[in-house]
Amino acid sequence: MQSNIVMKCPRLVLLGILALLDCNAQVPTPESLADLLSNEKTRGKAVAELSPADPLVLKTLLDLAERPSNEIRHLKLKVGLADAFGKLRAKAAIPFLIQNLGLERGWDMNTSLKSEEVILERRAAVAALVQIGAEAVPALISAHRVMTNREDRQMAIFALSRIADPVALDYLQLEYSYLQLEGEYISRALERKNKQGK
Numbered sequence: 001m002q003s004n005i006v007m008k009c010p011r012l013v014l015l016g017i018l019a020l021l022d023c024n025a026q027v028p029t030p031e032s033l034a035d036l037l038s039n040e041k042t043r044g045k046a047v048a049e050l051s052p053a054d055p056l057v058l059k060t061l062l063d064l065a066e067r068p069s070n071e072i073r074h075l076k077l078k079v080g081l082a083d084a085f086g087k088l089r090a091k092a093a094i095p096f097l098i099q100n101l102g103l104e105r106g107w108d109m110n111t112s113l114k115s116e117e118v119i120l121e122r123r124a125a126v127a128a129l130v131q132i133g134a135e136a137v138p139a140l141i142s143a144h145r146v147m148t149n150r151e152d153r154q155m156a157i158f159a160l161s162r163i164a165d166p167v168a169l170d171y172l173q174l175e176y177s178y179l180q181l182e183g184e185y186i187s188r189a190l191e192r193k194n195k196q197g198k
Contacts, residue, residue, distance in 0.1 A: 030060050037064075037080025038073050047083045058090055065096045079105050079124045086128030093128070094136050098143045100125040101155040119158060126159050134165040141171050 028036065028046075036046035050057050065081050067074065078100055085093035105122045120127045129136045137160065144156040157175065160168040 030064060033060060034064055034077055037084065038077040040076070043080045043083060047080070047087050050084055050087060052088050058088060058092065061085065061088075061090070062092060062096075065093065075103070078103055082124035082128045086124070086131040089132050089135075091132065091135050094132065094139045097125040097128050097132075097136075098139060098156070101152045101159075102149070116158075116162070119155075120162070123155060126155050129159045130162045133163055134167070137163060137165045137168045137171075141168070144171075 033046065036042045061081055061084050064077065081093075082097060082100060082103065084090075085097060101123070103123065103125050105124050114122070120130065129140065140156050140160055140163075144153060144160075147153045147156060157172065160172055
């Protein structure tokens, strides 16, 4: 029966084969994928076409993330990688994303003072961690405890607040109580200083 269909519809069979060949031809190499993710004009389409079902896609992205460079192109690639990891909800990329909490999409140096929507738009790694969700919480909490960079600490807290997982909320409550106590100490110190100055 199948052979009869093949004999009667050779055009359909040929079109099917060509479609398969065309799909295979469009699979990007690591270098071409890096170019697509680095370019703001092609990044969105490249990320949208990534398949979570293909394990080679994630492996290629993780390999690209390990390339050490501080060149402008590589910084743009990091933004594209963060977008891709967020779309794929890639748990394996959580360390990379935490290391790049300060990565800016653009050059606005005051993103942390903007609205939450602007932060999610401009901070690709933060947005990706929020997309990954609860599975990113333990690593975020562990990283926050040892972070010394104030902005990274703020972005880690922001990501935890947007994930709103019960574990994250418990940690945020604890941190808030510490901040309140520290604020009280600072307030008392300033009061003593003002009294001494009078």
